[in-house]
Structure formats: structure tokens, C-alpha cells
Amino acid sequence: MLTYTVHRLVLMLPVALVVSTIVFLLLYLTPGDPVGVMLGPDATEQQKSELRVRLGLDQPAHVQLLRWYGRLVQGDLGTSIFLHKKVTLAFLERLEPTLMLTLLALTCGVLIGLPAGILAAKMHGSWFDMVAMLTAITGVSMPTFWIGLNLIFIFAVTLGWLPVAGYQPLSRGVWEHLRYMLMPAFTIGLAQSALLARMTRSMMLDVLSQDYIRTARAKGQAELWILSRHALRNAIIPLITTIGLSFALLLGGAVISEQIFNIPGVGRLLIQGVSRRDYPLVQGVLLIIAAVYMCVNLLVDLTYALLDPRIRHSD
Amino acid sequence: MIRQQRRRAEAMQTSEAGLLPRRTWYQRLTRLLVRNKGISIGGTLLVVVMGMALLAPWLSRLDPMALNPRGRLAPPGQVHLFGTDNLGRDVFSRTVWGARLSLQIGVLVATLTALSGTCVGLIAGYFRRLDTPLMRVMDGMMAFPGIVLAIALMSALGPSTFNVITALTMVYTPHLARVLRSLALSLREMQFVEAAHAQGMSHQRVLVRHILPGCLSPLIVQGTFLFAEAVLGEASLSFLGAGTPPYIPSWGNMLGESRAYLREAPWTMLFPGLSLTVTVLALNLVGDGIRDVLDPRLRQG
Numbered sequence: 001m002l003t004y005t006v007h008r009l010v011l012m013l014p015v016a017l018v019v020s021t022i023v024f025l026l027l028y029l030t031p032g033d034p035v036g037v038m039l040g041p042d043a044t045e046q047q048k049s050e051l052r053v054r055l056g057l058d059q060p061a062h063v064q065l066l067r068w069y070g071r072l073v074q075g076d077l078g079t080s081i082f083l084h085k086k087v088t089l090a091f092l093e094r095l096e097p098t099l100m101l102t103l104l105a106l107t108c109g110v111l112i113g114l115p116a117g118i119l120a121a122k123m124h125g126s127w128f129d130m131v132a133m134l135t136a137i138t139g140v141s142m143p144t145f146w147i148g149l150n151l152i153f154i155f156a157v158t159l160g161w162l163p164v165a166g167y168q169p170l171s172r173g174v175w176e177h178l179r180y181m182l183m184p185a186f187t188i189g190l191a192q193s194a195l196l197a198r199m200t201r202s203m204m205l206d207v208l209s210q211d212y213i214r215t216a217r218a219k220g221q222a223e224l225w226i227l228s229r230h231a232l233r234n235a236i237i238p239l240i241t242t243i244g245l246s247f248a249l250l251l252g253g254a255v256i257s258e259q260i261f262n263i264p265g266v267g268r269l270l271i272q273g274v275s276r277r278d279y280p281l282v283q284g285v286l287l288i289i290a291a292v293y294m295c296v297n298l299l300v301d302l303t304y305a306l307l308d309p310r311i312r313h314s315d
Numbered sequence: 316m317i318r319q320q321r322r323r324a325e326a327m328q329t330s331e332a333g334l335l336p337r338r339t340w341y342q343r344l345t346r347l348l349v350r351n352k353g354i355s356i357g358g359t360l361l362v363v364v365m366g367m368a369l370l371a372p373w374l375s376r377l378d379p380m381a382l383n384p385r386g387r388l389a390p391p392g393q394v395h396l397f398g399t400d401n402l403g404r405d406v407f408s409r410t411v412w413g414a415r416l417s418l419q420i421g422v423l424v425a426t427l428t429a430l431s432g433t434c435v436g437l438i439a440g441y442f443r444r445l446d447t448p449l450m451r452v453m454d455g456m457m458a459f460p461g462i463v464l465a466i467a468l469m470s471a472l473g474p475s476t477f478n479v480i481t482a483l484t485m486v487y488t489p490h491l492a493r494v495l496r497s498l499a500l501s502l503r504e505m506q507f508v509e510a511a512h513a514q515g516m517s518h519q520r521v522l523v524r525h526i527l528p529g530c531l532s533p534l535i536v537q538g539t540f541l542f543a544e545a546v547l548g549e550a551s552l553s554f555l556g557a558g559t560p561p562y563i564p565s566w567g568n569m570l571g572e573s574r575a576y577l578r579e580a581p582w583t584m585l586f587p588g589l590s591l592t593v594t595v596l597a598l599n600l601v602g603d604g605i606r607d608v609l610d611p612r613l614r615q616g
Contacts (some may be wrong), residue, residue, distance in 0.1 A: 014451045015451060015454045015458055017455075017459045018451055018452055018455025018456075018458075022455055022456065023467075027471070029468070029471035054406045082458070141595040142595075143547055143554075143592070144551070145551065145589055149570065149574060149577065150584075151582065154337055157577050158582075164577075190383065220555050252460040252461060254557070255462060255463060270463070270466065274466055274469070274470035275556065277470070282467060285582040286467050290458045293458055
């Protein structure tokens with residue numbers, strides 16, 4: 001297992017190099033002078049050249065790139081132009097809402113998606129299967145933000161049960177926190193559960209048609225036991241990959257959900273950075289998001305290897 | 316020609332004998348397509364949306380961009396079928412014109428991504444030396460959640476319809492490249508490829524004549540899903556204010572603006588969202604259907 005972990009970590013290095021280079025190159029994609037775009041049309045020539053020196057843009061490109069790598073190795077992601085603070089600090093301040101949002105959404109997605117998929121596979125061809133799969137494909141097709149807008153319209157505007165938007169930190173009490181987080185988390189969770197339900201169903205159908213399931217049934221084992229002990233155990237491994245891959249969906253969903261529900265999280269920080277053309281902020285947040293995503297993928301691969309020895313020993 | 320004639324003759328014989336009628340490949344294909352529920356339902360919905368997009372100038376008599384501050388947030392009625400938005404623009408004509416934009420962007424992004432993804436994937440899968448460098452770059456691009464990378468690209472490129480297409484193509488290319496690379500990797504080891512090499516065929520010819528045709532059916536399926544994905548991607552970007560410029564009638568823009576007026580004018584949210592969902596649903600149904608039809612293992616009876 002250790003060899004496998006080290007092997008995977010080494011494989012991550014070139015990807016990390018590519019990721020940081022892509023983020024660096026973003027500034028070069030900007031047509032014209034990025035400093036002029038950042039400061040707006042009213043900026044004086046002196047302000048522009050000051051910012052240029054501060055960002056190191058007066059240096060030749062290869063020097064800039066090397067300096068960029070050097071700073072990243074030291075863990076310095078730069079300073080936001082508008083917030084006047086370190087990007088890492090700005091990120092940490094906004095972490096709690098996004099973390100809670102993704103965790104709640106994941107719980108929501110798994111709690112709805114897994115049982116729905118298992119039941120649909122168990123009752124393959126029944127009305128439940130059909131309704132569940134129709135709902136799932138509609139759920140996959142519905143844009144996250146439209147689900148959110150509908151939820152606001154139903155539960156906040158019409159029924160008045162939940163607040164329209166906003167955020168209360170956990171320190172204000174769990175219940176108050178949940179009241180604000182319920183709709184945003186459900187918005188992302190619903191889309192994810194649709195995806196999970198579809199995957200779970202096809203995995204379970206695959207496993208349920210295997211010979212050993214028939215043997216278990218012939219032995220007269222209880223159906224619940226067969227489902228949980230024989231079928232789900234084998235279907236769960238590819239499902240973990242799906243959950244890991246859908247983490248991208250969760251993060252992307254969080255950006256959109258935070259925008260709809262006015263939640264001061266990382267996604268909103270990114271969007272604010274984009275609209276103010278705060279390039280150091282955008283670059284820093286992008287790097288952190290990519291790093292988190294890569295770590296999640298690594299964890300998924302390691303879990304996979306832990307559960308299935310064949311993967312560990314294949315290379 | 317002769318084979319066709321023979322086949323026709325056979326078909327006539329068997330039908331005269333009262334056995335199962337033989338069909339031409341075309342008839343078989345249509346039968347498979349119509350029999351598949353997903354394709355027939357999704358296809359019908361798609362035709363409706365395409366009709367909306369093509370006939371936009373005739374369906375809507377009102378200018379989708381004309382402002383009318385006095386008639387703002389008017390509920391659906393005889394003049395304004397779907398009501399008006401916060402600036403008094405007709406929601407019906409904006410929805411209809413939005414279909415045009417969504418489908419245009421969807422088709423373009425799917426086609427461009429198919430082209431670039433196929434190129435990268437086939438080259439990486441076929442030429443061993445280029446595999447690692449190409450795929451590491453693709454891995455790097457896939458290390459970002461799709462929508463986040465798209466937002467970042469849009470922030471660098473600036474808001475315009477052209478840039479939306481560029482950004483979305485760049486975001487989806489690695490995913491398709493990965494699929495085609497693994498296909499090319501397995502096709503390369505096939506005997507017919509070896510035979511082609513033995514005959515002295517050039518790499519380019521082998522790629523185009525022998526490897527590419529083997530990738531076509533997954534490419535069609537992936538292309539349909541890419542279409543759906545691109546329509547959603549454009550809407551999400553526009554919703555976040557990082558997509559098409561706000562004055563352009565796009566479903567994402569309309570939904571973004573509707574957020575502040577949910578209480579006064581829910582119709583500004585309902586109609587573009589419904590059109591968006593129906594379009595993406597139709598494409599997903601067709602994609603699922605085509606995948607089932609093209610995969611003989613899933614085909615029944």
C-alpha cells in the first residue's frame with residue numbers, strides 16, 4: 001500500500017506543474033495590457049507602472065514563470081489587489097460556508113441517490129424503476145441554478161418557510177445555520193443524487209445478474225442480506241469513483257449555489273475576483289481549488305486500492 | 316450494385332415465403348431509432364426546440380431587445396405571451412431567440428471539441444512518445460472543476476459569445492481526448508492495423524482509415540452529450556455573469572436577471588428555465604438512446 005501511495009504521489013507532480021503553469025498563463029490570455037484592465041481607464045501611468053512592478057510584470061516572461069514557481073513552493077499565493085490581503089487568508093476566511101455546503105450537499109446526494117438506485121435495480125422494470133429513472137434523467141438535465149431558483153420560489157417566496165438567501169455561521173447555532181444552508185445544499189445535492197442514482201442502478205444491475213447472487217438466492221438467503229452483503233459490496237467500488245468524480249460537480253455547484261443564495265464562500269470570492277478583474281485573487285483561488293480537487297482524487301484512488309487489492313498490485 | 320440487387324431479391328423471396336421480412340440497413344436503422352423510446356421522445360422534443368430556433372424571427376413579432384420601461388414586469392397576456400421582464404422586454408421572444416443562441420453555441424462547441432479532442436486523443440493513443448506529454452497537459456486541465464476553469468478562462472478572455480465558445484471547447488477537450496486515447500490504444504494493437512503496417516501504409520493513413528472509423532460510434536454518443544453539456548455550460552456562465560454579454564437574449568442571462576424578481580415576476584424564471592431543461596433533457600435522452608442502439612450488447616430482440 002505504501003509503494004502504491006508513493007507511486008501515486010510521484011505521478012501527481014507533473015500534473016501539479018501543468019496546473020500551476022496553466023494558472024500562470026491565464027494572465028497572458030488577456031488581450032491587451034492586463035494592468036490597464038485591472039485598474040480601469042482612469043488609472044494614471046504611474047499607478048500602472050507601480051502595479052506592474054508589484055506583480056513582477058516588468059520582468060521577461062521566463063523570469064516571471066520561475067519566480068511564480070518559487071513563490072508557490074514557499075506557499076505564497078500573492079496578494080489580492082482589491083482586498084489588500086494575502087490570497088490564502090482571504091480563502092481561509094471564506095472556507096467555512098463552502099466546506100459546510102459541499103459536505104451537506106454530498107450527504108444529501110448520497111442519502112437520496114444510493115437508496116433510489118438500489119431500489120430501482122432491485123425492482124428492475126417496475127413502475128418505481130421507471131419513475132426513479134425519469135426523475136433522475138430530468139434531474140441530470142436540470143441546470144443547478146434553475147433548481148435553486150425554483151426552490152427559492154416555492155419554499156421562501158410562496159410558503160415562507162425558509163429564508164430567501166444569506167448565511168449564518170455555525171457559531172450562531174446549528175439550527176440557524178441549517179435553516180440557511182438547507183436550500184443551497186439541496187440544490188447541489190439533487191443534481192448529484194440524480195447522477196448517483198443512475199450509476200448505482202446500472203452497477204447494481206450488473207452485479208445482480210452474476211452467478212454468485214443466484215447461488216445466494218438458491219441458498220435461501222434473505223433478500224436484504226443479499227443486497228447489502230453480496231451485491232452492494234461489489235458495486236460500491238466503482239461508485240466511490242463516481243462520488244469522487246462528482247466532487248468536481250459539487251465544487252462547481254457550490255460556486256453557482258453561493259451566487260444564487262448570497263453565501264459568502266470561496267465560489268463567491270472567485271466570482272467577485274473575476275468581476276473586479278483581481279487577477280492575483282483569481283489565480284490563487286483557482287490554484288487552491290485545483291489542489292483540493294487533486295487531493296480528493298488521490299484519496300479516492302487510495303480508497304479504491306485499499307478496497308480492491310488487484311489495483312494495488314497491478315503496477 | 317450486384318450485392319444490393321441480390322439482397323433485394325432475397326428480401327422478396329423471404330417475404331413471399333412468409334418468413335421474417337429482410338430489411339435493408341436503412342430500414343433496420345430507422346426501426347432501431349424509432350423503437351428506442353429515448354430517441355423518439357428526445358428527438359421530438361429536439362425538433363420542437365430546433366423549430367423554435369430556426370423560426371425565431373417569424374414566431375416572435377416583438378423585438379427581443381426592445382426596452383419598454385412602462386410595461387415592465389407585466390404578467391403573461393395577449394400581447395406578451397410569457398409576460399415581460401424587469402426592463403419591459405418581451406420574455407416570449409427572448410426565450411425563442413435564446414433557443415437560437417443556445418443551439419448555435421451547443422453545436423459549435425460540440426463540433427470543435429470533437430475535432431480537437433479527436434486529434435489530441437488519437438495522436439496520444441497512437442504515437443507512444445507523445446502520449447505522456449500530451450496526456451499530462453490534459454490531466455492538468457482536468458484538475459479544475461469544469462465550470463471553474465471556464466469562469467477563469469472567461470475572466471481572462473473577456474465576455475463575448477465567441478469567447479464562450481472558445482472557453483467551453485478548451486474545458487471539454489481533455490475529457491473527450493481521454494476517451495479517444497483509450498480507444499486508439501486498444502485499436503492500435505488490432506491485427507488489421509498490423510496488417511496495414513505490413514502493407515506499408517503510412518501512419519497518417521492508418522490513423523484516418525483504420526483507427527478513426529473504429530472511434531466513430533463512441534464519438535457520436537460523446538458528441539451528443541457534449542452538446543447537452545455545452546448548452547448547460549453556456550447557461551451557467553451567463554447566469555454567473557461571466558458568459559454572453561447581458562443584452563444578448565440567452566437563457567442563462569434571463570435566469571440571472573430573474574433572480575431579483577422572483578416575487579414580482581416568476582414567469583421571467585419559469586419559461587427560460589423550462590426551455591433550457593427541455594433542451595438538455597432531449598439531448599440526454601437522444602444520447603442515451605444512441606448509446607444503447609450502437610452498443611449491440613444492450614440491444615434486445
